[in-house]
Structure formats: structure tokens, C-alpha cells
Amino acid sequence: MTQPLSICLDNLTVNFDDRFQLNNINWAINSDQHWVITGANGSGKSALAAVLAQAGESVSGSITGLPDKVAIVSFEAQAELIAEELKKDDADIMDVISEGTPVQEILHNGETNPELVTELVEKFGLQALMDRSFRKLSTGESRKMMLIRALASQPDLLVLDEPFDGLDANTLEMLQEYLASLVETIPMVMVLNRFDEFPEFITHIAYVDQGELKHQIDRNDKQAYSELYQLLHLKTTDLQVPPSDPETSIPALDPEQPLVRLNGINIKYDGKAIIEDLHWTIERNQHWQLSGPNGSGKTGLLSLITGDHPQCYVNDIFVFGFQRGNGESIWQIKQYIGYVSTALQWEYRVGTGLRNVIISGFYDSIGLYSKCTDRQRQIADQWLELLGMSDRADQPFNKLSYGDQRLLLIARAMVKHPPLLILDEPCLGLDDMNRQLVLALIEKICSGSETSVLYVNHHAEDKIEGIDHYLALEKRDSAE
Numbered sequence: 001m002t003q004p005l006s007i008c009l010d011n012l013t014v015n016f017d018d019r020f021q022l023n024n025i026n027w028a029i030n031s032d033q034h035w036v037i038t039g040a041n042g043s044g045k046s047a048l049a050a051v052l053a054q055a056g057e058s059v060s061g062s063i064t065g066l067p068d069k070v071a072i073v074s075f076e077a078q079a080e081l082i083a084e085e086l087k088k089d090d091a092d093i094m095d096v097i098s099e100g101t102p103v104q105e106i107l108h109n110g111e112t113n114p115e116l117v118t119e120l121v122e123k124f125g126l127q128a129l130m131d132r133s134f135r136k137l138s139t140g141e142s143r144k145m146m147l148i149r150a151l152a153s154q155p156d157l158l159v160l161d162e163p164f165d166g167l168d169a170n171t172l173e174m175l176q177e178y179l180a181s182l183v184e185t186i187p188m189v190m191v192l193n194r195f196d197e198f199p200e201f202i203t204h205i206a207y208v209d210q211g212e213l214k215h216q217i218d219r220n221d222k223q224a225y226s227e228l229y230q231l232l233h234l235k236t237t238d239l240q241v242p243p244s245d246p247e248t249s250i251p252a253l254d255p256e257q258p259l260v261r262l263n264g265i266n267i268k269y270d271g272k273a274i275i276e277d278l279h280w281t282i283e284r285n286q287h288w289q290l291s292g293p294n295g296s297g298k299t300g301l302l303s304l305i306t307g308d309h310p311q312c313y314v315n316d317i318f319v320f321g322f323q324r325g326n327g328e329s330i331w332q333i334k335q336y337i338g339y340v341s342t343a344l345q346w347e348y349r350v351g352t353g354l355r356n357v358i359i360s361g362f363y364d365s366i367g368l369y370s371k372c373t374d375r376q377r378q379i380a381d382q383w384l385e386l387l388g389m390s391d392r393a394d395q396p397f398n399k400l401s402y403g404d405q406r407l408l409l410i411a412r413a414m415v416k417h418p419p420l421l422i423l424d425e426p427c428l429g430l431d432d433m434n435r436q437l438v439l440a441l442i443e444k445i446c447s448g449s450e451t452s453v454l455y456v457n458h459h460a461e462d463k464i465e466g467i468d469h470y471l472a473l474e475k476r477d478s479a480e
Contacts, residue, residue, distance in 0.1 A: 004031055005029065005030060005031040005065070005067060005156065005157065005187050006028070006029075006030055006031070006065045007027075007028065007029040007030075007052070007063070007064070007065040007066055007067075007157075008027075008028050008062075008063070008064050008065050009025045009026060009027040009028070009051070009061070009062075009063050010026060010061055010062045010063070010064070011024050011025070011026060011060065011061035011062075012024070012025040012026075012051070012058065012060070012061035012062060012063055013025070013058070013059040013060045013061055014047070014051055014056035014057065014058055014059060015056060015057045015058075015059050016047055016050075016055070016056045016057075020044065020047055020211065021059070021211055022044055022047050022048060022051065022056070022211050022212075023211050023212050024061070024212065025048065025051075025061070025212075025213050026213065027048075027206065027213055027216065029157075029187065029189065030187075031187055032203070033187060033203050033204050034183060034187060034188045034189075034190075034199075034201055034202050034203050034204070035188070035189045035190070035202070035203070035204045035205070035206055036189075036190050036191070036192050036198055036202050036204075036205050036206070037049055037189065037190070037191045037192075037205075037206045037208060038191070038192055038193065038195075038205060038206070038207055038208070038228075038232055039207055039208040039209055039232070039235070040209065040232075040235040040236050041193075041236070043208045043209050043210060043211070044208045044209075044210070044211040044212070045161075045191045045208050046074060046075075046076065046161050046191055047211070048206070048208055048213065049072070049074065049159050049161050049189060049191045050072070050074065050076065050159075050161075051063065052066065052070060052072070052157065052159050052189060053070050053072040053077075053159060054066065054070075055076075066157075067155075067156030067157050068156060069153065069154075069155045069156045069157075070155055070156065070157045070158075070159060071149075071150035071151075071153050071155035071157070071158050071159065072150065072159040072160075072161070073143075073146045073147055073150045073159070073160050073161060073163055074159075074160075074161035074162075074191075075161065075162070076161075077146065078142060078143065078146055081106075081134070081146075082134075082135060085100050085101060085134060085135050086135075100133035100134055100135040100136070101133065101134055102130065102131050102132065102133060102134070103126065103129055103130050103131070103132055103133075103134055103137070103145055104130040104131060106134055106145065106149065107121070107130075107145065107148055107149055107152065109149070111153050112149060112152035112153050112154075113152050113153075113154055116151070116152040116154070117148065117152045120147075120148040120151055120152055121148060123174055123178065124144045124147070124148055124171060124174075125144075125171070126141070126144055126145065126148070129141060129145075139166050140166040140167060140168070143163075143165070143166050143167065144167070144171065147160075147163060147175065151178070151182075154186075155186065156186070156187075157186070157187055157188075157189070158182070158186050158187070158188045158189070159188075159189045159190075160179075160188065160189070160190045160191070161190075161191040162191055162192065162193070163175065163190065164176075164192075164197055176199055179199060179201070180199060180200070180201050183201045190202070193232075193236060195229050195232060195233075202219060203218070203219055204216065204217065204218055204219060205217050205219060205225070205228060207228055207231070207232070209235075209436070214432070214436065215228060215432075215433060223401070224433070227401075227403070227433045227434065227437065228433070229388060230387065230388040230389075230404075230407075230437055231433065231436055231437050231440060233387075233388040234386070234387070234388070234437065234440040234441055234444060235440050237386070239382075239385060239386045240386075240448045241386070241414070241444060241445055241448040241449045242379050242382035242383050242386065242415075243379070243417075244379075244415070244416055244417035245362065245373070245375050245376055245379055245415075245416075247373065247375065248362045248376070248416060249416070249417075250335050250336060250416060250418065250419075251335075253284075253320060253321055253336070253419060254321055255284065257318075257321060258281050258282060258283050258284070258318070259282045259283065259284055259319070259320060259336075259419050259420050259452055260280070260281065260282040260305055260318070260319050260320075260420070261280075261281045261282075261317075261318040261319075262278060262279065262280045262281070262301075262304065262305075262315070262316070262317055262318075263279055263316035263317075263318075264277050264278070264279060264315075264316060265277070265278040265279075265280070265301070265304065265315050265316070265317070266278075266311075266314075266315065267297055267300045267301070267304070267309070267311055268311075273476060274295075274296075274297040274300055274476065275297040275300065275301060275473070276476070278301070280301075280471060282420070282452060282454070283452075284419065284450075284452065285450055285452060286452050286469050287446050287452060287453040287454075287455070287466055287467040287468065287469060288452070288453070288454050288455070288467065288469045288470070288471060289455045289456075289457070289460070289463065289464065289467050289469070289470050289471070290302075290454060290455070290456045290457075290471050290472075290473070291456070291457050291458060291459060291460040291470070291471075291472050291473070292458070292472055292473030292474060292475070293458060293474075293475050294458075294475070295475045296473035296474055296475045296476075297473050298424075298456055298473060299424075301473070302422060302424060302454075302456065304317055305317075305319060305337075305420075305422070306333065306334060306337060306339065306422070307319075307324070307330040307333040307334065308330070312324050312325075313325045319333055319336075320332075320333060320336040320419065320420075334364075335364075335418075336418055336419045336420060337418055337419075337420050337421075337422060338361075338413030338414055338416070338418040338420070338421040338422065338451070339413060339421075339422045339424070340406070340409050340410050340413050340421075340422070340423050340424065340426055341424035341425065341426075342424075342425060342428050342429060344409060345402075345405055345406060345409060347366060348366050348397070348405075348409065349398055350366060350367040350397060350398065351396040351397065351398050351399075352367050352368055352396070352397055353393060353394040353395060353396065353397070354384060354389060354392055354393055354394070354395055354397060354400070354408055355377065355380045355381065355384065355393040355394065356368040356372075356380075357397045357408050357409075357412055358379075358380040358383050358384070358408065358411050358412050358415055359372045359376050359377065359380045359415070360412060361411070361412035361413060361414070361415035361416060362376055362415060362416060379415060380393075380415070381393065383411040383414075383415065384411075386411075386444070387407050387408070387411060387441070389404070389407075389408075401434070402429060402430065402434065403430050403431070403433070403434025403435075403437055403438070404434075406426060406430065406434070406438055407437060407438065407441055410423065410426065410438070410441055410442075410445075411441075414445060414449070414451065417449060417450065417451055418451060419450075419451065419452060420451070420452050420454060421445065421451050421452070421453050421454065422454045422456070423442065423453065423454065423455050423456060424456045425456055425457060425458075426438050426442070426455070427439070427457065439464055442455060442464055442466075442467075443464055443465050443466050446464070446465070446466030446467060447465075447466050453466075453467065455467060460472045
């Protein structure tokens with residue numbers, strides 16, 4: 001059985017050579033738990049794992065309960081061993097280039113079980129390399145040696161950072177089976193990017209983002225596990241925003257003209273100014289965040305752009321090639337806009353399947369009442385793949401979670417690649433996990449399409465990667 005273990009990270013902040021910082025980490029690891037740390041590249045996964053091996057400089061908070069013997073396998077630990085080997089060349093006063101330490105000497109270092117070393121060397125197929133210098137091993141061979149050394153030390157805690165990288169298929173299968181045989185005796189913490197690599201024995205998952213431990217879930221919590229899978233999928237997938245359908249594309253705009261130009265805009269209700277003398281231009285391929293408290297005029301400003309505000313014709317508004325008030329119809333304006341809001345989600349209460357929800361975006365309808373083309377169906381399936389929902393294409397929309405519905409409606413709004421995508425408080429009513437899912441999808445759209453995103457929210461500090469233009473409205477005293 002495993003030794004009693006109770007590691008506690010309490011509001012821990014750790015610096016890593018001023019290059020990276022983990023912030024306010026609260027985490028507990030117990031004897032009967034095996035964890036995976038996951039997250040996007042650069043999120044801090046490896047840093048969090050390294051903290052368990054006492055790496056980094058503690059700035060504040062505490063870590064208690066670390067066992068005496070922690071074994072870690074990581075690219076950083078591998079690099080440190082290589083650096084130690086290279087120092088031997090610098091220290092050689094006879095100017096004789098060192099051959100480096102043989103693998104056998106590194107493995108039989110007094111801290112490992114000799115019989116277990118022999119067994120693992122055979123399992124990993126390193127018998128022929130025991131007399132070779134460590135520095136002459138290939139990347140895969142050196143990774144195998146690091147794994148053997150860690151496993152043969154019979155640690156109280158085993159920390160494995162991407163242990164399956166660089167291993168051939170046979171070795172990968174063998175290692176997974178061997179680790180599974182240790183679950184009753186050694187608690188494990190693994191850093192992994194891919195959900196399909198999570199071993200069956202993993203009990204808990206920690207999700208790290210931008211140096212913070214955002215989520216900790218029990219693997220048996222099926223809904224939380226599914227949501228975390230989607231979030232990691234959106235953050236790490238190489239899939240790009242699917243293309244539009246040329247047959248249903250909207251009329252081209254003049255590339256020399258802005259999408260939106262508002263000159264000296266005023267909005268008044270009962271003689272009280274909500275917005276006064278506002279000038280705002282949205283150029284093609286610009287992404288904007290519009291923020292402000294309730295009553296600051298965000299909704300009114302949006303409705304001037306969409307053509308729904310009664311004061312459109314008393315203001316100087318140029319949108320999508322039209323100067324408002326010159327005979328254009330509201331539908332000529334709206335064809336260039338994708339729109340998602342909580343109100344739309346309330347209206348979209350149909351039981352149609354997820355694929356058809358996305359396809360309905362080609363027809364600007366709530367539900368699908370026209371026969372779709374093969375191309376439209378293909379594009380909808382590409383969106384489902386991007387969202388991590390391919391296996392739910394025919395599931396009824398009204399049976400989805402609130403957060404998944406919001407993701408589908410954003411895909412529906414984007415399916416025609418409108419020049420402007422307006423996301424009006426898209427995270428309203430969402431819990432933290434679903435909020436991050438929506439923000440991850442917005443980031444994907446910002447980075448992978450020519451659609452300009454207008455993200456509307458209350459908080460100017462709630463920034464999204466890819467959005468670098470900001471308009472913050474303030475509530476006027478006269479409007480209170």
C-alpha cells in the first residue's frame with residue numbers, strides 16, 4: 001500500500017528565475033490520489049509539477065507534507081543532468097575531453113534498487129547501452145534512462161512530466177502497464193497535454209492556465225470531465241476556424257472602407273444623455289472589447305450598429321458601405337453581422353440537433369426549415385469537431401448544458417463568416433468553467449478568421465488574447 005501522504009499547497013506563489021510565476025496555488029494531494037496536471041502550452045503545468053520537487057523560489061504562501069523521496073522525470077531535469085555532464089569538461093585540468101558518465105553509473109547511483117534497475121533496463125531495452133556515455137544517448141534513449149532511474153529509486157511520490165513523449169509504441173504500452181502496477185504503492189502526478197493519454201488509474205485532474213490552478217476535478221465527475229476536455233481541446237487543438245460556404249457567402253464589402261464609423265453619436269432618453277458626442281470607427285480585421293457598467297449605453301450603442309435603435313436616423317452612422325438614412329433596409333445591414341446574446345439563447349429553445357443549429361446560421365433562422373447542402377453539412381461538422389462535440393451532432397439543442405448552448409450559438413453566428421461578430425455579454429450566466437470555454441472559442445475566432453469580433457462585457461480588465469482595441473463607456477450622472 002502507499003505510504004501516508006498529505007501534501008498541501010496553501011496560497012503558494014513561486015518564482016522561476018523571473019521568467020514565470022505560479023500564483024496563489026491552493027492544492028492538496030493525498031495518498032489515494034493520482035493526478036494529471038494539464039493545460040495549454042506555457043500555462044504553467046511543468047512549473048507546478050516542478051514545485052513538488054522543490055524547484056522555484058517561494059514568494060509567499062506555503063507547501064507542507066512533501067515526502068523525503070520525490071522522483072521527477074522532466075525535460076528540465078534531463079537538461080540539468082546534461083549540464084552537469086558538460087561541467088566535467090570544464091573541470092578537466094588536463095584538457096582531456098571527458099567521455100562522460102556511463103549510463104550504468106548513473107543508474108547504479110546508491111539511491112536506486114540494483115535488482116529493480118536490472119529489471120527495468122531489460123523492460124526498456126537498454127542492455128546494450130549500459131556502458132555508453134549518457135551524453136551520447138538519443139533523446140528517446142535518455143528519456144528511458146531518466147524513467148528507469150526515477151522508478152528504481154522507489155520514491156514516495158513520482159512526478160512525470162510528459163513521460164510518454166519520444167517513446168516508441170511498444171515502450172509506451174509497456175510503461176503504461178508498469179505504471180498501472182504501481183498505483184497501490186506510489187502516488188503519481190503526471191503532466192500531460194492529451195486527454196487520450198490519460199491512464200485509467202488517474203483519479204484527479206488539475207487544469208492550469210496562465211500560472212494559476214483554475215480547476216481541480218474528480219475524474220468520476222462526468223460533466224466536469226467533459227467540460228474540461230472541451231476546454232483543453234479548444235486551447236490546444238491545431239484545428240482552425242472552418243471556412244465559409246462560397247455559395248451562401250454575403251456580398252463583398254469595399255476593402256478601403258471601415259466596417260463601422262460613428263460620428264458624434266448621441267443617445268438620449270427622456271431628454272437625458274446616455275451617450276454624448278461619441279466617435280468610433282471599427283476597421284476590417286480589428287477586434288474590439290466594449291465594456292461599461294449597466295446604464296452606460298452599451299446596448300444602445302450596439303443597436304445603432306445593428307439598425308434596431310429608433311435614433312439611428314438622427315445620428316451620423318456609416319455601416320457596411322451604407323450611410324444610414326439613404327434607403328437601405330435593416331436586412332441589408334444585418335446580413336453582415338453575426339450576433340450572440342443571452343436574449344437570443346432564451347429565444348432559441350428548439351429541439352433540433354446540434355448540426356442543424358449550426359446550419360441554421362446560413363439561413364438566419366431559429367431552427368432549420370430548409371434542406372441544407374452537403375457543403376453546409378460538412379462545414380457544420382467541422383465546427384462540431386472544433387468544439388469537441390462531434391459525437392453529439394444529432395443530440396437535441398435544448399438538452400445541452402447552458403454553456404454548450406452558448407458555444408453552439410457562437411458557431412451558428414460565425415458559420416457565414418460575417419464581417420462583424422457581436423458577442424453581447426456571452427459569458428453572462430455561465431460558471432467559471434463554461435466562461436473559460438466561451439473565451440477560448442473567442443480567442444480561436446480572433447486568431448483564425450477575418451471576422452472582426454466585438455466582445456461586450458461589464459469589466460474592462462477582463463481581457464481576451466487577440467483583442468487589442470478597447471472602448472470603455474461610463475455611466476453618466478444625468479442618466480442615473
